[in-house]
Amino acid sequence: MGPRAVLIGAPGSGKSTVGRLLAERLGVAFRDTDAEVEAAAGKPVSDIFVEDGEERFRALEAEAVRRALAEHDGVLSLGGGAVLDETTRGLLAGHRVVYLEVGLSQAVSRVGLGSARPLLVFNPRSQLKKLMDARRPVYEALAVVTVATDEREPAEVVDEIVRGLA
Template sequence: MSQGPAAVLIGPPGSGKSTVGRLLADHLGVPFRDTDGDVEAVAGKPVSDIFVEDGEERFRELEAEAVRAALESHDGVLSLGGGAVMHEPTQKLLAGHPVVYLQVGLDQAVRRVGLASARPLLVLNPRSRLRALMEERRPVYERLAMITVVTDDREPDEVAAEIAAAL
């Protein structure tokens, strides 16, 4: 039975959870898993299609279940969707896990996700929407994190190495 993930990466869109997560997993010699990929596998369609066809509420249900299952069974690096931490039961499940908050500034996040992004929550006025999401979620990210790493103006491998050293 797994003791849980070696690291759980949280943060807003564009913080580098997937990119840094893969590098960190390689560095630690463990597998990488992204709960958005788990949701897509269960639903049989991309996250953006789930939002459009089934609604955000259905996506959040699938996401909460994917996070729960991954925390119970995955022993590598786990990347959560940016909004997964807003679900109170998920916050409780994260207690005791090595949660790493990848902090990113708005300008860097916008550059990384692009303004023509297929991210469903950023469709209308993406820069303003991303700013609002980041401000709303920041206190939760900070409260849940055991480790916070700033990713602005840094190479992903440098961020992964810092996390590995901190773990």
């Protein structure tokens, strides 16, 4: 058992949009760990960061990922920083991990510079670049399939994922 596909990537890579379409294409359910964290905490991710701190958010996130990997057999989307947790990286071994690769300019246009994303509060473009640069090697190491999303329609990305996982 386990997810048919686990989507990872930077903010703005399309994990939620592509994940929903991929799940629909495969005839399975879609699950997003950020939504699960929000449900467990009873508040948005940005409020968890502000009120409880990043450490609390990461603990909730790691538990949501652990549970989803064990229970979910559809398409799973992880928050961009979920892969920073060593235990989570270990749990992802053997799963069909798909890295949705996005360039900085596309990520900025998709996320927006006035976003409520907690790690992008000060100088969002610079912060996003730092996040992407730091996380890219982790994403690449975990992925069994990498799909570039820049200047592509979500359906095209889904087509490539389906081919890559076949």
